[in-house]
Amino acid sequence: MASTYDVAVVGGGPAGLAAAQSAAKAGARVVLFEKDEAIAHSVRTSGVSWIDSMESLGIPGSLYNPIANYRFVSPSNDVMISGSTPRSCVLDVRATYQHLAFLAAEAGATIMVKSNVINIAKENGAVTGVKASTPAGDMEVKCPLVIDASGFSTSVGRKAGLAGEWRRYGVGAEYECYCDHADSLTWTLMVGQQYSEAGYAWVFPLSKNRVRIGVGIGRPESQADPLGKLHAVLEKRLKPLDALGKIQPVELHYGFIPNEGPRQHSVADGLLMVGDSAGQSNPLVLEGIRYAIEFGRLAGEVGARSLAHNASKESLADYEKAWKARVAAKIASALKVQSRWIGLSDGEWDKEIGILRDMSADEFIDFIKADFTAAKMMKLAFHHPKLAARQLFNMVLK
Incomplete structure (x- = not known):
């Protein structure tokens, strides 16, 4: 017809x-x-986004779980950035x-x-x-x-x-799970070889009993299977899964994203x-x-x-x-930061997430959103001259 x-x-x-x-x-x-x-x-998709963006786009608050805190776990480091007001979210x-x-x-x-x-x-x-x-x-x-x-x-x-x-892209596998207890206001990113050779793993909560646990792999940097890596993370109960109690997958998500x-x-x-x-x-x-x-x-x-x-x-x-x-321009600047992250060793990741420790939640959100305006990066470098913010500033703007 x-x-x-x-x-x-x-x-x-x-x-x-x-x-x-x-x-x-x-x-x-x-x-x-x-x-x-x-x-x-x-x-x-894992559904992570930002509340101000959802509000400006008219997406009802009933369709996402608000996130105020951001945790990073590496082989020998554990950093929590706590915010007073939710700025990120996990979408239904x-x-x-x-x-x-x-x-x-x-x-x-x-x-x-x-x-x-x-x-x-x-x-x-x-x-x-x-x-x-x-x-x-x-x-x-x-x-x-x-x-x-x-x-x-x-x-x-x-x-x-x-x-x-x-030519370059990310591939991710994720289970949406029942779990006994999770902090519904905190999402967690996990980095290092035990989680992903070229990427990261995550725990993104939709409520205290419903979370998305996944692993992302960068291609062509690694040919590892994200689902196999995810199963290993679940079976070993790697941190922070060790604190979630019972974990029972109810959905499997799998996808690709250009990078x-x-x-x-x-x-x-x-x-x-x-x-x-x-x-x-x-x-x-x-x-x-x-x-x-x-x-x-x-x-x-x-x-x-x-x-x-x-x-x-x-x-x-x-x-x-x-x-x-x-x-x-923001995507191009974010690619520069990501290209450095992709090749980090476990020891380098331990140091890298230490950079984030002294950031405020607002500074971190502007950074991770790839909101790389010159004014914001100058402010970040000024506030954290002894950390790697100055290095990030130089890398992003040069």
């Missing part, structure tokens, strides 16, 4: 749902294709994504689940539609604009020749990429949901306006200019 829309969105994650909502709200006829059986059927990922889906549906977008985009259509070099396998049969959609929100796979961008495979900075190009004639497809993620803790929603909405707005110009590359250029002006 053939259908005509103004915009086809590929991918039902936060970027695609946000794009579908804003484009539909602007008056565009929008269809969104999600390959899984349900929105957020398969959770592929499934509920958050479905909240975004309802907003998109309310705005008028058509959402098709278990619908896999298998190819694209092109005319004179421009993307002009998609072909999808849906529960109702194969479907051809003609449209001036396709928004690639397919995540790590960048399926449309690759088919269109705008993007290649990611080499923004795509060189995120727009072309008839095509726009957003979220992980475009490389919109923070390399320090490999989180990007806030960027996905923010830039998804921007993509939908600019995309709807571009329809008057047949979604030409020139009419989509404002999207790329805006999002890169907002975060490209």
